[in-house]
Amino acid sequence: MSKTKEIKNLRKAAERIKKAIENKENIVVYGDADLDGVSSVIIFKETLKNFGADVKAIYFPDREKEGYGINKNGLNFFKKYAPALFVAFDCGIGNFKEIKQAKKMGFEVIIVDHHEILDEIPVADIIVDPKQKGDRSFKYYAAAGLSLKLSEEIFKVFRKKMPESIRQNFLELSAMATIADMMPQEDENKKIINEGIKYLEKSWRPGIQALFELEELRGLNLFQKIYKINSLLNVRDVENGLPAAYRILTCLSKEEAKILAKKLYNKGEERKEKIEEIINDVEKKILNKNEPIIFEGSNDWDLSLLGISASYLCAKYKKPVFLFKKGKSESQGGVRTPKGFNSVEAMKEFSKKLLTYGGHPQASGFRIKNKNIEDFKKHLLKYFDKK
Numbered sequence: 516m517s518k519t520k521e522i523k524n525l526r527k528a529a530e531r532i533k534k535a536i537e538n539k540e541n542i543v544v545y546g547d548a549d550l551d552g553v554s555s556v557i558i559f560k561e562t563l564k565n566f567g568a569d570v571k572a573i574y575f576p577d578r579e580k581e582g583y584g585i586n587k588n589g590l591n592f593f594k595k596y597a598p599a600l601f602v603a604f605d606c607g608i609g610n611f612k613e614i615k616q617a618k619k620m621g622f623e624v625i626i627v628d629h630h631e632i633l634d635e636i637p638v639a640d641i642i643v644d645p646k647q648k649g650d651r652s653f654k655y656y657a658a659a660g661l662s663l664k665l666s667e668e669i670f671k672v673f674r675k676k677m678p679e680s681i682r683q684n685f686l687e688l689s690a691m692a693t694i695a696d697m698m699p700q701e702d703e704n705k706k707i708i709n710e711g712i713k714y715l716e717k718s719w720r721p722g723i724q725a726l727f728e729l730e731e732l733r734g735l736n737l738f739q740k741i742y743k744i745n746s747l748l749n750v751r752d753v754e755n756g757l758p759a760a761y762r763i764l765t766c767l768s769k770e771e772a773k774i775l776a777k778k779l780y781n782k783g784e785e786r787k788e789k790i791e792e793i794i795n796d797v798e799k800k801i802l803n804k805n806e807p808i809i810f811e812g813s814n815d816w817d818l819s820l821l822g823i824s825a826s827y828l829c830a831k832y833k834k835p836v837f838l839f840k841k842g843k844s845e846s847q848g849g850v851r852t853p854k855g856f857n858s859v860e861a862m863k864e865f866s867k868k869l870l871t872y873g874g875h876p877q878a879s880g881f882r883i884k885n886k887n888i889e890d891f892k893k894h895l896l897k898y899f900d901k902k
């Protein structure tokens with residue numbers, strides 16, 4: 516295995532966070548609402564706790580109402596803490612306008628993201644993203660893998676040894692998130708996953724215990740359990756602005772964790788039915804079309820289920836799949852493509868008419884004005900027809 520090269524700006528970020536801790540600056544954290552974003556935020560928050568600090572506020576966008584990435588609501592939520600250090604996990608690299616706005620509001624911005632670099636990079640103060648120019652590290656960390664590396668680096672700049680119990684615990688979260696985000700299980704990720712899953716079933720976290728002890732999971736092997744639990748942790752269930760994954764993974768009471776685990780299980784079953792409905796809907800729509808991509812939208816679908824529905828359709832039809840929820844004037848969608856088809860590159864050429872877009876080559880998203888949808892489809896048909 517090649518010796519791992521340093522992640523660009525990781526040391527710089529750790530030093531800046533150390534300074535913020537020492538100067539008792541406000542620190543606010545913005546995370547994506549999926550398991551990867553949530554795990555990243557938990558690792559970061561618990562790292563700060565180790566140094567007697569804490570985050571002042573956390574914001575996760577609601578995947579149903581707000582979609583993906585940094586948005587105005589989140590910035591307004593943080594407003595009263597400015598000036599502050601603003602750290603974004605698992606999002607931010609495509610939020611050009613929002614980061615500019617955050618800077619104007621008095622935030623110093625650190626982005627820790629693993630999504631593709633778009634035509635420009637945001638005006639953040641420090642960017643950690645292995646996809647950026649000049650980064651020679653491993654390219655396929657999940658955000659929670661980067662958060663783990665950042666945590667290790669923070670311990671280093673404080674010249675403290677990371678306690679073994681904490682390291683193991685962060686590895687559990689990082690391993691689950693790396694699997695959930697479908698990052699390639701190679702190199703550094705392989706190390707994180709192999710070590711992390713060893714500790715999972717013995718986790719001290721009541722939430723992880725409760726999920727593993729779910730009656731309905733009995734009889735499954737470890738990997739089957741992990742996949743099932745990951746899908747439950749991505750069920751949308753928001754309370755006080757906090758997604759269920761965050762609540763259950765930070766819950767300190769086993770009793771509460773058990774109730775929430777059961778609730779997620781039941782919601783997961785309902786979710787399956789809704790996903791099937793979306794898939795059936797799409798299959799009806801494409802019945803008489805023979806196009807190189809699947810590009811469909813509806814105002815009935817749940818935005819938060821489009822990614823997973825697109826995944827299924829992409830695997831079945833082996834075509835790029837674009838599904839979107841139609842709003843009054845704007846639409847927002849999820850994209851999945853087979854290996855060899857880069858969805859981010861495909862959208863880059865149309866970026867002027869997209870409100871936001873980005874993600875990974877095989878899994879991404881977009882927001883667009885409804886009046887541009889037809890042109891977008893034409894562009895994509897042309898783009899993928901060449902391939």
Ligand SMILES: [Mn+2]
Pocket residue numbers: 551552605629657658696
């Ligand atoms: Mn991620």
